[in-house]
Amino acid sequence: MPVGLYVHVPFCLKKCDYCDFVSFTAHRDGINQYLSSLAGEISLYSDTLSGEEKQVATLYIGGGTPTCLETAGLANIIETIALHFDLSACGEITVEANPGTVGLEKLRTLRRLGVNRISIGVQSCSDKHLRNLGRVHNFREAVEAVTAAGEAGFENIGVDLIYGLPGQTAGEWRECLETVSCLGLRHISAYSLQIEQGTPIAGRIAAGELNPCDEDVEAGMFSDTIKVLKDKGYRHYEISNFALPGRECLHNQIYWRNQPYLGLGPAAHSYFRGARYANPSALEEYNSAIAAGRPAFIDAQTVSPETEMSETVFLGLRLIEGLDLKGFSQRFGKKIEDVYGGRIRGLVRDGLLEYAGGFLRLTERGMELGNRVFSEFV
Amino acid sequence: MVNRQEHIRNFCIIAHIDHGKSTLADRILEYTGALSQREMTDQVLDKMDLERERGITIKMQAVRLNYRARDGKEYQLNLIDTPGHVDFTYEVSRSLAACEGALLVVDAAQGIEAQTLANVYMAIENNLEIIPVINKIDLPSAEPERVKKEIEDVIGLDASEAVLVSAKMGTGVEEVLEEIVKKIPPPSGDREAPLQALIFDSHYDSYKGVIAYVRVIHGSLEKGTRIRMMATEREFELNEVGVFRPSMATVEGLKVGEVGFLAASIKNVKDCRVGDTVTDADNPAPRPLPGYRKVTPMVYCGLYPIDNVQYDDLRDALEKLKLNDASLVFEPETSEALGFGFRCGFLGLLHMEIIQERLEREYRLDLITTAPSVVYRITTTARETLEIDNPTKMPPQGKIEIMEEPFVKATIMVPKDYVGTVMDLSQERRGIFKNMEYMGENRVMLTYDLPLSEIIFDFFDQLKSRTKGYASLDYELIGYRESKLVKLDIMINGDPLDALTCIVHQEKAYYRGRQLVEKLRSLIPRQLFDVPVQAAIGNKIISRETIKARRKDVLAKCYGGDITRKRKLLEKQKEGKKRMKQVGSVEIPQEAFMAVLSIDDNK
Numbered sequence: 001m002p003v004g005l006y007v008h009v010p011f012c013l014k015k016c017d018y019c020d021f022v023s024f025t026a027h028r029d030g031i032n033q034y035l036s037s038l039a040g041e042i043s044l045y046s047d048t049l050s051g052e053e054k055q056v057a058t059l060y061i062g063g064g065t066p067t068c069l070e071t072a073g074l075a076n077i078i079e080t081i082a083l084h085f086d087l088s089a090c091g092e093i094t095v096e097a098n099p100g101t102v103g104l105e106k107l108r109t110l111r112r113l114g115v116n117r118i119s120i121g122v123q124s125c126s127d128k129h130l131r132n133l134g135r136v137h138n139f140r141e142a143v144e145a146v147t148a149a150g151e152a153g154f155e156n157i158g159v160d161l162i163y164g165l166p167g168q169t170a171g172e173w174r175e176c177l178e179t180v181s182c183l184g185l186r187h188i189s190a191y192s193l194q195i196e197q198g199t200p201i202a203g204r205i206a207a208g209e210l211n212p213c214d215e216d217v218e219a220g221m222f223s224d225t226i227k228v229l230k231d232k233g234y235r236h237y238e239i240s241n242f243a244l245p246g247r248e249c250l251h252n253q254i255y256w257r258n259q260p261y262l263g264l265g266p267a268a269h270s271y272f273r274g275a276r277y278a279n280p281s282a283l284e285e286y287n288s289a290i291a292a293g294r295p296a297f298i299d300a301q302t303v304s305p306e307t308e309m310s311e312t313v314f315l316g317l318r319l320i321e322g323l324d325l326k327g328f329s330q331r332f333g334k335k336i337e338d339v340y341g342g343r344i345r346g347l348v349r350d351g352l353l354e355y356a357g358g359f360l361r362l363t364e365r366g367m368e369l370g371n372r373v374f375s376e377f378v
Numbered sequence: 379m380v381n382r383q384e385h386i387r388n389f390c391i392i393a394h395i396d397h398g399k400s401t402l403a404d405r406i407l408e409y410t411g412a413l414s415q416r417e418m419t420d421q422v423l424d425k426m427d428l429e430r431e432r433g434i435t436i437k438m439q440a441v442r443l444n445y446r447a448r449d450g451k452e453y454q455l456n457l458i459d460t461p462g463h464v465d466f467t468y469e470v471s472r473s474l475a476a477c478e479g480a481l482l483v484v485d486a487a488q489g490i491e492a493q494t495l496a497n498v499y500m501a502i503e504n505n506l507e508i509i510p511v512i513n514k515i516d517l518p519s520a521e522p523e524r525v526k527k528e529i530e531d532v533i534g535l536d537a538s539e540a541v542l543v544s545a546k547m548g549t550g551v552e553e554v555l556e557e558i559v560k561k562i563p564p565p566s567g568d569r570e571a572p573l574q575a576l577i578f579d580s581h582y583d584s585y586k587g588v589i590a591y592v593r594v595i596h597g598s599l600e601k602g603t604r605i606r607m608m609a610t611e612r613e614f615e616l617n618e619v620g621v622f623r624p625s626m627a628t629v630e631g632l633k634v635g636e637v638g639f640l641a642a643s644i645k646n647v648k649d650c651r652v653g654d655t656v657t658d659a660d661n662p663a664p665r666p667l668p669g670y671r672k673v674t675p676m677v678y679c680g681l682y683p684i685d686n687v688q689y690d691d692l693r694d695a696l697e698k699l700k701l702n703d704a705s706l707v708f709e710p711e712t713s714e715a716l717g718f719g720f721r722c723g724f725l726g727l728l729h730m731e732i733i734q735e736r737l738e739r740e741y742r743l744d745l746i747t748t749a750p751s752v753v754y755r756i757t758t759t760a761r762e763t764l765e766i767d768n769p770t771k772m773p774p775q776g777k778i779e780i781m782e783e784p785f786v787k788a789t790i791m792v793p794k795d796y797v798g799t800v801m802d803l804s805q806e807r808r809g810i811f812k813n814m815e816y817m818g819e820n821r822v823m824l825t826y827d828l829p830l831s832e833i834i835f836d837f838f839d840q841l842k843s844r845t846k847g848y849a850s851l852d853y854e855l856i857g858y859r860e861s862k863l864v865k866l867d868i869m870i871n872g873d874p875l876d877a878l879t880c881i882v883h884q885e886k887a888y889y890r891g892r893q894l895v896e897k898l899r900s901l902i903p904r905q906l907f908d909v910p911v912q913a914a915i916g917n918k919i920i921s922r923e924t925i926k927a928r929r930k931d932v933l934a935k936c937y938g939g940d941i942t943r944k945r946k947l948l949e950k951q952k953e954g955k956k957r958m959k960q961v962g963s964v965e966i967p968q969e970a971f972m973a974v975l976s977i978d979d980n981k
Binding site for chain 2: 006008021062191192194215216218219222239240255261263268269270271276278301310311314315350352367368369370371372374375376378
């Protein structure tokens, strides 16, 4: 089965105040070292994988901020992958971009290199909220990035938005959705803000400088998102994701369908040959492993059939269509009810799950309380 | 050997918390060489972790020390440690019965506190020789002369020869030892008489069975003797006799007047009651020694395992704790909401907290503690008298003729600037003013009659916080008085939650009901559906709040391909759910059951 390929670019101009992903402030030496390690890691895999395993279904370059690399660096990554892997059947090559790091020239080069999807971190339409989040750009610059992507020849453009921000009103969010949905985008991800421990924003909330968004207000924003974007023709296909029909992100669906993927770069994760692997987060650790000619991952866990079933369920239920029941039986040789019958009955009774046309899916209420449903399957 | 008895001194130390009892005890151990300085971890006698953390002594310890006095003779000193908290008066009474003398340790800056006073009076009643010791003389604020005068005025003891000590610096320790030798009388027992040894404490050892702490009053105790417990009439082969130095050390025997321990493969603690007399089965004493006053629990609460499969573990753990703590009582009970558990009686709130913490820490049990209650006395219209230690058992109002609750006489000592504050607090708690007395220029002793139920409800914490820690409290039960009391029921999602039922004074019922309902709303997490929380008296709802349905509980992001992290988050959520008690269809966290205790009157 062709794999999804993920490349983690762990650099940003400046880390955002809510972010707890692995990212470092971009500086030349670190980036050069990273690029050479990454090339090493790619060729290392190329030596050990079979021809079939080198067939790439999707390529996703994420971060961090991939576009804070210079054009040549990005080109280098894509060209090295093309050299060592088989991209002939690759239907989607995505690069994540942040406003302020993408000029027309860089975008044109990416397009020329075969990148056919761009995902721009717009996050909010309000400069006040962008400042609170510690973003380095304003909304005007975000729109300029979208426009530039179109001008560079990208047709498949998506944006990320965050709602449930401190002090954000339901009205502000609706207005933002209206504005963004008029930009001609193919894909919109709308995430609710997760306050992660240890982030600057968590500190400011603890200090009383910012008020976290009320649970009811946030829930209202979620249902408004569904309503507004549906009206504009977007299909709600995953809890936080909306796309024009046929423009659903192929790469992320690999995760949700619990299919194999290979992660390259520091802190990247892989699910491959029935085991999960994690690369080290620290750059030095990553660099020195590759320099020594060995795979970077520090953690490998074989996935037992029970775990695979449980992950297939709680990941698959994130999709709005739900979990394909026939697909489950074929994959595991037993019916889902034989494994989780009691739990499913309970969740159906509580109105959180429902059966629909051969699928088991979250109800609208179930989408609000996804974790409650998912935790029943771990 | 003629005068072995002459060279024994048995003593204990009476002190208020923080007045330096444990530090002084440590210095004495160090001085007499029972422990080298290197072996000293701070406060050796406070053995339990909990004791060290809270800086208090709960369980007694007994240590044998050897001291060569200035008269050139070698003395055997037995130090019997005593707890300093008001909850543990009972344990103090047990230590006193094993001693001929007591050190009264008073802080040179703070003076006498209420609890000290109560214990000194108890020691005087027991005919103990009291040696005043003024500690912390190194403090800049020390006023030893004022404190001496206070001891004379308030207690009526001659303090002219009080020993001035700084246990911290180690000054005056030798003088204390000399005073012990000089003033405390040697034990007066008859070594030829049949054996009579008083059991003043015990602990359970998984290899040796019950270890009884004994003071030989008459006769002697030797290994191999067949002993009889006079109250239970059980007989055992004595297979080990020893002393604490402070670790356990075997000796050939204990002679008259000596303090130590015995082990006789006693498997059941019920066969070895604290307060009982040990005698020689082949040459029994005609009658037992006078026992201690019987301990009566003041506070009751229900203890329930969150997970019902832990019920047997809980019973085993309670039985084990009971081995070391005769004051703990428990019997099985059932709650509609909580299933099977135990109704437990405690000496006070601190005692209750300590037992609960030990069960959770040492026996790894997840417990729910129901609101504490005192024992109410009810006379029904049918002229029956009922004692109610569980509020849910209160009969309907219509069937109650008279309802009485326990009252205490509370003695509060406080700097005079705080008199108003203490009076306000006592008033709020239905206190009846009895007396006010100046002790020196600055300090005042207030006496109130207060309902015990008001004392267990957060009174001590309030007293401490409102007087910036300066007030001290002692109380003793003075009997039952009639009160206008009602049963306050709490209903969650329409069903009464028996574990939260409490008995409150009529005039406070509305206020308390509202507070409780608000508190519960903030403690119970939002559920799948709206959950009403109500307080009711009889059929009448007096307060209502709604816990709104949970609206949002989902992770937005996928964290790239980090499924393991996602799984861990979900596992954590599942764990959290397990620690809640499922009552009907509502999940209630442990803290909610203690809500009744933590209500702040000032809010």
